[in-house]
Amino acid sequence: MAEDKKLGEILIEGGKASEEDVRRALDLQKQVGGRVGRLLVAMGIVPEEVLVEALSKQLRIPKVSLRGRTAGPGLTALLPADLARRRMLLPVALSRVGDKEVLYVATADPTDRTGIIEAAEVSGREVIPLLAPFDELSAALERSYPQNGIAVDLTAGGILNSARDVPLLAALTRLLLRKGIITQAELEEELRNK
Numbered sequence: 001m002a003e004d005k006k007l008g009e010i011l012i013e014g015g016k017a018s019e020e021d022v023r024r025a026l027d028l029q030k031q032v033g034g035r036v037g038r039l040l041v042a043m044g045i046v047p048e049e050v051l052v053e054a055l056s057k058q059l060r061i062p063k064v065s066l067r068g069r070t071a072g073p074g075l076t077a078l079l080p081a082d083l084a085r086r087r088m089l090l091p092v093a094l095s096r097v098g099d100k101e102v103l104y105v106a107t108a109d110p111t112d113r114t115g116i117i118e119a120a121e122v123s124g125r126e127v128i129p130l131l132a133p134f135d136e137l138s139a140a141l142e143r144s145y146p147q148n149g150i151a152v153d154l155t156a157g158g159i160l161n162s163a164r165d166v167p168l169l170a171a172l173t174r175l176l177l178r179k180g181i182i183t184q185a186e187l188e189e190e191l192r193n194k
Contacts, residue, residue: 007037010054011046021045024188031191034169035109041134042173044184048133056131061110064092064130066140078103078123081145087115090140091123092130101125106132106140134171 005013008022017040025039032039037055040046046054056063075091076084084090093104103125107115110129120127132140176182 005058007054007058010058011040011050014054016050016054017045028188028191032169038134042169043187044174044177048135052131052133055110059110059131061129061131064106064132066090066092066106066132066136069140069143071140071144075103076144078125079105079119080122081147083118083122084141084145087112087118088134088137088141089115089119090132090137090144094125097126103127104130106130106137108132108134108137138171 008017008026011017012019012022021040021043022036025036025043025045028039028043029036037046037051041048041051052063055061069092071091075094078094079089079091088108090106091103092106095102095104103119103123105116105119105127107129108131109115110131116127116129173187177184177187
C-alpha cells in the first residue's frame with residue numbers, strides 16, 4: 001500500500017529521484033531539519049508538482065490546483081487571515097455531508113494536524129485537507145487575503161527558527177539557485193561545513 005511506503009521510496013520507484021538523491025536529502029535533513037520532500041524540491045532534484053503527486057499517493061489525500069484561484073469572501077470569513085497565513089491553509093470549498101458542514105482546505109502540509117484542528121475549532125466545521133503545491137498555495141493566499149506588504153524577520157529568534165518555516169527556506173533556496181546567486185555545489189558545501 002502507498003501509505004506504508006516512505007516518500008523517498010515512492011519517488012525512486014516512480015523514477016523521479018535516485019537513491020543517491022534521497023540519501024543526500026536525508027543527510028541534509030539530519031543537518032538542517034525539515035521534511036525530505038521539501039528538501040528535494042529546494043535542492044532542485046524534484047519539481048514541486050512531482051512532490052505533490054508523490055505525497056498525494058503516500059498520504060492518500062486528494063490534490064488540488066490553485067492556479068488563478070481565489071477563495072471568495074464566504075470562505076475567507078470562515079478562516080481568519082492570521083490563521084490562514086500562519087498555518088498556510090486556504091479554504092477552497094464548503095459542503096454539507098449529512099447533517100454537518102465540511103470545510104475543505106488546501107495545504108502544502110497535510111500532516112500539520114495542529115493547523116487542521118485549529119481551523120476546525122475556528123470555523124466550527126469539520127476540516128478536510130487537500131494537498132496543494134506550495135507556490136500555488138502562497139499565491140492563492142495572497143490573492144484571497146491581500147495585505148499591503150510583507151515584513152519577514154530573518155534575524156535570530158525570528159521567523160526562521162520554526163519547523164513550519166521550512167517552506168520559506170525552501171522557496172528562498174530555490175530562488176537563490178534559480179537566479180544563479182548560489183550553485184548547488186556551494187549550497188551543499190556550506191551545509192557540510194555548518
